[in-house]
Amino acid sequence: xxxxxxxDRSTPIGLSxxxxxxxxxxxxxxVLALTDHDRQWAEDVVQxxxxxxxxxxxxxGDVRHLRPWLFTVARxxxxxxxxxxxxxxxxxxxxxxxxxxxxxxxxxxxxxxxILLRDAVLGLRPKYRMVLxxxxxxxxxxxxxxxxxxxxxxxxxxxxxxALRTLRTALAEIGVTDLA
Amino acid sequence: xxxxxxxxxxxxxxxxxxxxxxxxxxxxxxxSCRNDLGWMSALSTSLGELGLPAExxxxxxxxxxxx
Numbered sequence: 001x002x003x004x005x006x007x008d009r010s011t012p013i014g015l016s017x018x019x020x021x022x023x024x025x026x027x028x029x030x031v032l033a034l035t036d037h038d039r040q041w042a043e044d045v046v047q048x049x050x051x052x053x054x055x056x057x058x059x060x061g062d063v064r065h066l067r068p069w070l071f072t073v074a075r076x077x078x079x080x081x082x083x084x085x086x087x088x089x090x091x092x093x094x095x096x097x098x099x100x101x102x103x104x105x106x107x108x109x110x111x112x113x114x115i116l117l118r119d120a121v122l123g124l125r126p127k128y129r130m131v132l133x134x135x136x137x138x139x140x141x142x143x144x145x146x147x148x149x150x151x152x153x154x155x156x157x158x159x160x161x162x163a164l165r166t167l168r169t170a171l172a173e174i175g176v177t178d179l180a
Numbered sequence: 181x182x183x184x185x186x187x188x189x190x191x192x193x194x195x196x197x198x199x200x201x202x203x204x205x206x207x208x209x210x211x212s213c214r215n216d217l218g219w220m221s222a223l224s225t226s227l228g229e230l231g232l233p234a235e236x237x238x239x240x241x242x243x244x245x246x247x
């Protein structure tokens with residue numbers, strides 16, 4: 001059974017305490033590389049990302065989605081920053097548009113890219129698909145997935161990597177580059 | 181020893197404190213992992229939102245993400 005408590009969460013608890021500090025450090029490192037090591041810019045992006053995470057906590061839901069969500073949003077903020085530096089200051093309409101584009105705010109009707117992603121997942125060999133299903137569908141950690149599948153954690157981690165790389169290649173071949 | 185294989189777990193924030201720190205040090209030295217971090221995060225987010233096809237029928241635990 002899915003964990004009901006997980007679904008009822010309204011704040012990204014992963015952002016507090018020691019785990020939160022690690023996410024913050026990971027996020028800062030990630031953003032720093034994107035901003036060509038402009039520390040001030042990176043700080044601003046991290047602040048904005050964390051602010052959005054608090055505001056959209058209910059969309060992130062499962063704490064395991066937090067880090068990829070943070071990285072994804074931060075990357076979009078940097079892209080937006082670069083764009084607006086080239087053209088004009090960010091106005092409120094842009095900010096609203098950016099908020100609508102946050103991960104998790106898509107139309108509930110399945111988008112074309114979601115369908116293509118699903119197809120790509122179905123095209124994976126079962127041993128890779130099962131690892132993705134455990135992690136992303138059943139919301140298990142790599143350790144829990146390893147236990148469920150009777151594999152070593154290291155094997156789950158490497159299959160996860162392989163599956164993600166294969167998906168990216170498969171998607172690129174059909175021209176889908178916005179998902180990854 | 182942290183290496184390329186930990187990237188997926190790092191993206192999911194699943195490494196423990198020591199491993200997480202070690203992987204950040206690896207990232208600083210590894211342009212290939214730095215490059216992969218961005219797309220892997222985006223793909224991971226998309227997969228989390230997807231509610232993957234089940235190997236066996238089961239209600240998706242991530243359904244609330246699309247609410």
